[in-house]
Amino acid sequence: MEQAEGTVRHTVQEKIEGADVLRRVAIIGLGVIGGSLAMALTQGQLVDEVIGVDRDEETRKLALATRAAHRVEAYAAEAVAEADLVVLATPVRTYPAIIESIVHRLKPGTIVTDVGSTKQWVLEQMGRLLPPGVRFVGGHPMAGSEKQGIRGADRYLLENAVYVLTPDADTDAGALQAVENLFKAAGARVLQIGAEEHDRMVALVSHLPHMMAVALVETLSEAAKEYPKAPMLAAGGFRDTTRVAAGDPQMWVDIACTNREPLLHMIGCFRNALDRLEAQIDACGGCGSSQERSRASDNDTSVEALRETLAHAREVRLSIPRKAKGILPGIHEIVVTVPDEPGVIGTMARLLGDNGVNIADIEILRVREGHGGTIRIGFYEAPDADRAVEVLAGAGIIVKRW
Numbered sequence: 001m002e003q004a005e006g007t008v009r010h011t012v013q014e015k016i017e018g019a020d021v022l023r024r025v026a027i028i029g030l031g032v033i034g035g036s037l038a039m040a041l042t043q044g045q046l047v048d049e050v051i052g053v054d055r056d057e058e059t060r061k062l063a064l065a066t067r068a069a070h071r072v073e074a075y076a077a078e079a080v081a082e083a084d085l086v087v088l089a090t091p092v093r094t095y096p097a098i099i100e101s102i103v104h105r106l107k108p109g110t111i112v113t114d115v116g117s118t119k120q121w122v123l124e125q126m127g128r129l130l131p132p133g134v135r136f137v138g139g140h141p142m143a144g145s146e147k148q149g150i151r152g153a154d155r156y157l158l159e160n161a162v163y164v165l166t167p168d169a170d171t172d173a174g175a176l177q178a179v180e181n182l183f184k185a186a187g188a189r190v191l192q193i194g195a196e197e198h199d200r201m202v203a204l205v206s207h208l209p210h211m212m213a214v215a216l217v218e219t220l221s222e223a224a225k226e227y228p229k230a231p232m233l234a235a236g237g238f239r240d241t242t243r244v245a246a247g248d249p250q251m252w253v254d255i256a257c258t259n260r261e262p263l264l265h266m267i268g269c270f271r272n273a274l275d276r277l278e279a280q281i282d283a284c285g286g287c288g289s290s291q292e293r294s295r296a297s298d299n300d301t302s303v304e305a306l307r308e309t310l311a312h313a314r315e316v317r318l319s320i321p322r323k324a325k326g327i328l329p330g331i332h333e334i335v336v337t338v339p340d341e342p343g344v345i346g347t348m349a350r351l352l353g354d355n356g357v358n359i360a361d362i363e364i365l366r367v368r369e370g371h372g373g374t375i376r377i378g379f380y381e382a383p384d385a386d387r388a389v390e391v392l393a394g395a396g397i398i399v400k401r402w
């Protein structure tokens with residue numbers, strides 16, 4: 001057992017309405033998700049003790065160094081005996097072996113939850129493996145990253161993120177309430193959805209986009225044999241649509257294998273949409289070189305059909321809130337253009353703070369070193385964004401409201 005020094009032990013859950021109070025939490029897998037949850041619980045003092053489990057020694061050291069856990073263990077069985085809550089945060093197909101290794105150490109009444117990206121398969125495995133008296137609540141935070149391991153973890157990853165819990169008829173109400181309370185205290189917005197429905201929806205909004213990104217990157221890789229400079233030309237369009245393809249192959253194999261049918265169905269829907277688009281582009285015919293030919297084809301019914309598809313997609317995409325995690329209301333944004341000088345961000349933050357304006361989010365968009373850059377600042381409320389424009393513009397800063 002390895003132990004962090006000087007950690008504070010408090011619990012704030014007494015302040016939270018609900019059934020069981022979860023004092024001791026064991027988190028198995030301290031990567032992006034487990035590490036982030038561990039940091040939120042430990043640093044936020046939401047429980048008395050977080051016991052982090054990871055098979056990787058460096059991860060365990062980093063977990064102590066970053067106060068992600070009060071103590072760490074290499075083996076799950078060492079961590080779960082005294083835990084009120086056990087969180088599985090490893091790739092989903094590792095769960096059965098982990099449960100088999102700890103099942104004899106779980107005391108009756110222990111709650112087990114998981115953060116896995118697929119839920120129906122997990123529910124079936126837990127039903128098969130957990131003894132009566134151990135209470136399972138399936139979960140899935142709708143936040144994450146293409147990074148891997150504890151270095152990609154972030155104490156505030158769950159802040160404002162939708163956190164899906166997937167209770168069924170057998171789920172213990174007290175356990176469900178306790179888990180919901182804990183994740184809400186960690187900053188998440190909890191939604192309850194049946195496992196099957198969850199799996200169909202994430203196949204659409206998460207697993208299909210991942211496979212599309214992979215297909216795009218594979219297409220580039222193949223075509224680059226003919227056009228070796230093509231990757232150099234990849235700007236925002238390619239980068240934005242393929243970021244997730246850098247994700248962990250093992251995690252995504254597990255997702256594909258445990259959500260096979262819904263994912264195949266969505267790939268079929270996507271193929272149909274791509275076929276329709278291909279037919280519409282094909283029907284447009286080639287544009288001649290003269291201006292008349294271009295104008296004539298602009299009025300063509302085929303061109304109109306393509307324009308309608310693109311306009312519809314644009315409308316739908318614009319209706320999804322910017323920068324919001326999951327289905328949350330958007331953040332109100334401004335963009336400032338500032339010189340590349342030391343302290344410039346601090347100056348703006350102080351100006352806004354002095355005027356009672358709270359910053360929700362800040363991101364450096366682009367920089368030319370030694371010259372200047374653009375910075376995006378987000379606010380929870382529209383009046384705050386309006387006031388920020390007034391304050392910053394009043395101080396001579398170039399600012400635009402998005």
Ligand SMILES: NC(=O)c1ccc[n+]([C@@H]2O[C@H](COP(=O)([O-])OP(=O)(O)OC[C@H]3O[C@@H](n4cnc5c(N)ncnc54)[C@H](O)[C@@H]3O)[C@@H](O)[C@H]2O)c1
Nearest residue numbers: 029031032033054055089090091092116117144145148149
């Ligand atoms: N990354 C995301 O965007 C995301 C989002 C939501 C949910 N999830 C789900 O969260 C889970 C974890 O994903 P992640 O991105 O945090 O992975 P990760 O690769 O960042 O971390 C996994 C950690 O688990 C450890 N580990 C693996 N097998 C282990 C075992 N048998 N015993 C002990 N430790 C073990 C690894 O050393 C690693 O530190 C997956 O089930 C995934 O589907 C991921």
Ligand SMILES: O=C(O)C(=O)C[C@]1(C(=O)O)C=C[C@@H](O)C=C1
Nearest residue numbers: 117141142143144145146206244
């Ligand atoms: O990379 C991100 O930004 C993610 O949030 C990752 C993402 C997603 O597809 O949205 C990936 C898998 C998860 O199960 C949940 C979230």
